[in-house]
Amino acid sequence: MFRLFVPLFVFCSSICLKAQSDFLIEAESFISSGGWLVDPQFVEQMGSPYLLAHGMGEPVDDAFTSIDIEDGGKHHIWARTKNWVPGNWQAPGRFQIVVNDSILPNELGVTPEWGWEYAGSVKLEPGITHISLKDLTGFDGRCDALYFSPDELPPPNDLRILALWRQQKSREPRRPSLTKRYDLVVTGGGLAGCAAAIAAGEQGLKVALIHDRPLLGGNASSEIRVHTLGIYGKFERILRQIDTEHYPNGSSDAILDQTKRDQNMQVQANVDLHLNFRAYNAVSQSDSIQYVDARHTSSGDRIRFEAPLFVDATGDGWIGYWSGAEFSYGRESVNEYDEHWERWGELWSPEEPDNAVMGSSILFQTTLEDTTVVFENVPWALDVAKGHEAVAGEWYWEFSRNDLHQIHDGEQIRDHMLRAIFGSFANAKTKEENAGYRLQWVSYLLGKRESRRLVGDHIFTFRDVLDNVQFPDSVVQEIREIDVHYQENLVDEEKPDFLSKALFYRTGKYYIPYRSLYSKNISNLFMAGRCFSCSHVGLGGPRVMRTTGQMGAAVGLAASLCKKYGVDPRTIYESHLAEYMQLIESQQSDPE
């Protein structure tokens, strides 16, 4: 730990905090996260990115930081954490805090729900103090922040009060101190966002691409590893720069295409990549977005992004949500858009609308070794896994339930999937023939299929597919099946609740109009990706990466015409459609 500390400290000594009598340290801002991972997925629900000890059963290396203490003396220390599986077993994600080589007595990660747990007290001397997080289990302990105080009063737990308290402790001004201006701000660096940035950048727009991960690609990235499906449509040249081969779901082959994607995005002349920045607000005035604010997931630095045009490629439709765009969530009644498929009835489209959506996946990969590999018992996982055994997973490891919201309950859904995987793997490992299996990789990032769908001038539905509608503004095309998933336990309650099945409606080519790619009521907002304007069943086909990439490229080009004529996205359809469609047609050749 200290060998690592010395050079890092020298490097960062100028930014180390001169601490007051009480002070807050964000765990994600530690000098070194060691083997812990920065998890920014659930900021909107629990208040902050946090460090996650995702060791798949092997305790991870310590995370570590140092701080220059001004006033010494006895300090009480709290960690904001949670027991992620409360129950009648030892909490799986326990860790301890080490201060200057002294291990504080209390094991942490033992109380249900995010809150401050008391770690112990320590006498601090003025000067440099070293602090580290010691993972005890390798099973997803989590730490959001540490608070040191001479007083015995813990920080607040209420989320709203906590946010204000945090602002006060970090002396953060109300608005970001740095503002950047662009022609187009794209939020979300999945294939849709990347394609939007490339297309607009190639047409000469100054583009900001904001993405909350270090790696681009979203569900296609080597961090999530959902394989790429769909066709290129009119945008093969652009999409080949960022897509992946059709590797098996969860395969480490995804890493090969990650490098290609990241490198190709780095060289885009007009695109500024803002990696590890997570948007947290979008403000509109007179139904027009003025700016998007984003925060760095480790340093906490903030930037305000101003532009005349914005693309929501966040998947969850956050930019639309914050700015007041109309959106839908759940399944429409079968009669709303006449999306009936007699064969599957209620599983396909319900008689009455409900809040069901397709679920999220966590993919994983195992290796088979010549020697016995031990995997410890995970009693806390068996409530979920029950008797299921598995040494491999696929896309159908998917979870959705009608008391859970894919956004608001994202952490619960991710944790449920981790328990499903760890428990099923542990069950399989009790068999002699599985002795050599090792859990080589388990994603900690949710691969979401469906959540908010922003409403555009046209809502793309299954009916558009059945009627083979060829719109005057067909900018995206696809031939893959309309593919809607359901949880297996809806048909047979004895099945594990984390396994799904797919219903495939095979069809010929279908088209998505440009009018499904901009907001109905926010005048300067495009959307690309799974938050485009569609019904639940309509999403079934085009929700995959190349198709969403087509959407991104299409809106990137539309943005260039918006700039050229000084108009909003809708006016491109109303007044410049021929030029726009011609611009799309010209995309197969290299731009001059």
Next chain:
Amino acid sequence: MHVVYDSLQQTIAFRSEIHTPVCLEGVCKPLDVLLYWDLSGAYLGYTTLEGVPLTKFDHDPFTAKDYLQLHTLLCNRYSALDRKTLEELVTSEAPSGERIVFNGMEVEAISGATVKEIQEEVVHGALYSCYSLWHLVYGQAVTSIKEHVAKNATERFVVQLLDAEWSHYWEYAVRLMDDTLIQRHPVRLAAVFQKCSPLVRKRILQKASSDHAELSDLERRLIGLFEEVDVNTRTLLIRRAIKSGAPGLLALKEGMNAMTKNQLEMYLKAAEALEPNSRQPIVTHGIKLRANSESNHTYVLQQFLNKYE
């Protein structure tokens, strides 16, 4: 189409005698069988006519295995034969040794991507018979049966379906029941609710629910089964109970320890929204009694009590 009755004169099935030519390029041969459907229009089985066995296109008679295979194919409502034309099922790409030729003309081959899909489903050498029968089984006959049943379904008939042991009959019965009939059979429907699939439970709940705050006898019985049904149905029961206010929440108090965290939070939020007088019995007789149990989510109850008290 004929109705088949049992000894009590209850309708138990439908039957149709099929005499149809199976033709290819003007060459036809007869196909004679009896087809049977159940009361919901689902395929039950077939028999041959006396002295008229089934044969393949090259006149070879069906073997015992072929008869069984045909039945298996006809049981498959979602066979690849659905939505496919005969032309799509035949390919000329098969090696000559695998082709079946009749009167000098190739009539069936079994290779290629499309045909491979059905290769194991159809009787070898009898693709056309299989295709014709499958489309007879799932064609107009089903519509006719459903129309007949919908028009002639009596209460006795619906009860017969509810009392049957086949799950698809239960859903069918619920579909046939109007609001009045639903409320007249609370005991039967509760019994079905206990053993049917989550999808049928959802259907029963939709049919049983009214806009009234007050719970019907049937709804009370369904809520009483809270701990015996699946997790998704439980959410639907909680939502219904919440709509009825304090009586519904009280009716659900026994189920608190079986609730997920989110379900408990829904329940407690509804309890919190009640007037103090209405809330008190729920706290005293429900929440307090369960706040120290072995359930994994009792901490949610404890947090509520800390806040409430």
